[in-house]
Amino acid sequence: MAPPRSGNTSRKPNKKESSKKKPSSSSSQAQPRRTTSKTDPNHHHHHAAHQNHELNISTTIPLTLQQLLLNVFKTALLTNGHNYLYNREETKQNDDDDAAAATTTEATGDPAEQQQQEQLDIKSLIQTIKTHLYNRDFDSAFTDANEDLLRAYALRWSSSRALGYAGIFRALLKEVIKPVSKDDDAAAAAAAASTKNVVCIGGGAGAEIVALAAAWRDFLDGAELPSSSASEEGQIADAVKAVSLDDGKEEEEKEKQLTSTSTSATATPTYPGLSVTAVDIADWSKVVERLSTAIRSPTVTGSKSHPAPLLPSSGDEENKKKTPGFNVQFEKIDVLSAGEKELQGLFSQQGAESCSTVLVTLMFTLNELFSTSMAKATGFLLRMTDLLRPGTVLLVVDSPGSYSTLKLGKGGDGEVRERQYPMKFLLDHTLLSVAEGKWERLLSQDSRWWRRDAARLRYDVGEGAGLEDMRFQVHVYRRVGE
Template sequence: MPPRPSTKKPNSNPLKKKGPENKFQRQQQPQQHSKEEETPFDNPTNTIPLSLQQLLLNVFQSALVPNTSTSQDGKQDASQRDAIEDEGQLDVKPLIQTIKSHLYNRDFDSAFTDANEELLRAYALRWSASRTLGYAGVFKAVLGILSGDKERRGAGGQIVCIGGGAGAEIVALAGVWRDIVALPTDDMNGEEGEGEGEGRMELKVTAVDIADWSGVIRRLDGAIRSSKVSGSKRHPAPLLPDGKRDKFSVTFQKADVLSLPEGELKSLYGQGTVMVTLMFTLNELFSTSMAKATAFLLRTTDVVEPGTLLLVVDSPGSYSSLSLGKSEEKVERKYPMKFLLDHTLLSVAEGKWEKVLSQDSRWWRRDAARLRYEVGEGAGLEDMRFQVHLYKRL
């Protein structure tokens, strides 16, 4: 469900540490950055140029409701309507109302698993587009770390997005990959870059979800490669530039990661996985089954290679419940998702993960006056508040 707003001030930890944390280090309070020490995570809104944000929104609009494609000035552009072949109109408002009703009743099967493609498209329009812009700032910092890793330079890699069927991770990664790897001259300050990212990293993005998002992902994958999507002089379409499209690939796998057999989990991660993401997904996994979610994290620990990053983004203050005791005397206790995550990776799997970053509350705020996103009533952009945690496999 969408993040809930809060007035609490965000906290931040240092981006890097010299070595693995021990139990005493984990008990220390987060250190505050000075302005000179700010990391890219401290300013997720400002790291992505507005023209690139608009292009990402245009990808969603062109892919999922192509008959409403707009130009940069917000006017309907008839030449863009055929960016992605459409099978019919999408009546967004009632679909979003249906989704909200399912989510309110916590009927996730009706909202996702058993939903038809129209319902899933409406969800992606309403929630994934905003999240894409918020994710992009986080991914830019993380992908910058990966593309700057001398040992990985030129080797490429796979990013596995658990719960990534709705497409936010895919489009955000495509935009950031283009901005800092394929076309590093698209500098956020409008200055010409050095071209160090040219051809550095081939990226395969694998989205895994329990629901069948294949139709939505097919549309988005087509839109990020389409020159018919509306762009700007600074960030023209296609999102994936000509001559480099084959270096960024997208696949989808329908699977329940909590019950995935060991062999299939190994096959999913394979060799060359550089990052695993859980974006607004981990707390739902813990809520479904704390034991199975914990086991999934430990199995992931055993499978991924040293150096692999684990990125977790979720609603701030997320809690999961655990019932203790016999059936007649069960006591329900709530645990913060962050506590469960740290306990699993840093205590149960002690010595196998390093916490690179942990922030309990961050904001991505939209530029409502300048961003255009007209896809139907009830599907506008919204600010996003989130917690973010980054770990590195030792």
């Protein structure tokens, strides 16, 4: 979830504009308008025959990892300050300072009251956000909002979105990140030194960042080097034969050979690092910083199956050797008015072979871009097309039934004539017709649900900030060579 791309609120709003600007909720409180659709949730687009059915986005990450994801949001955003995010071992070195601080606390007020003051007044902040959205004051809700308001927004809406995004990202990581056998020393070294970049347009509110971190954790946890069983059996047979025929060798040498062969047959593949660039028109830098820190913090509550941190610290040299890196950066950019060099730096990473963009996401953002300016949004997609390399995947998720209005000028009666276009039509027309031959569609679904496990997931961050299910349309494209 992310704020609107433009701070211009003078445009007359459409009655069926994207629910991105007005997040939906299952509560009984007065809510901003929702976007609905008559599309059957199980209905697939009529072009499904041309799609790659191997792309399965129905799976999700383990429940304990979902809980760790939620705990990252809670730890990062609910409590004021940053000290609670750092390693407990570092905290232990400052016992004297802690004792002094405790004495000061006793002298200056009620500890319970101070603890309450350390956390966001989530109920009040969320109500303020809803009021701004109801009044269509998007500048106050996002562009001009203070850090507390943005944190409350991310706590309330980004956490639920992240749960739904994680399974989609998990499937796409398998498409865009390929393992390299450690047996190929040169290729393994090149992979370890490289980084694959994911650009999240409208990703400032953090849902994409934390979802990608969780998906990356699950992806690496389940990584296995594909190898034929026949090849493994042959290697093991050769090893057994070598040991049985050479009785003169020391037992230690026999064990070493068997161990080496077994390790080779089940070698862990080498993966590149993953870099996430969150792009937004509003300044979400503080929220992104908090979430990035919490992702690597061992103080976040975890479980036996998925202990914290969500991902190892990038500064831990020992972990660097074992786990590919995960880096996050934030760019405050209005993509509709960005210059050519700005977009080139965003997508092409200055042409560096060691860092290439493999995935671009537009999560509940594209319909906002079309609604702000259909011409500029179309131009942005075409400029992006020219900058992306073949093989790059584009993921678009939005509200079902989203559409935008194009003004055609005034008629004979002086009334402004308008025509409404479904977002999916505009997207397909731009990528598959205007940019013909440059994209192939891998998946297109008009409406599907992601439903949380309400009975087992826990997310106590305050009144009015509960989790909710997510209904969405999803479209996946891959850049092809011309």
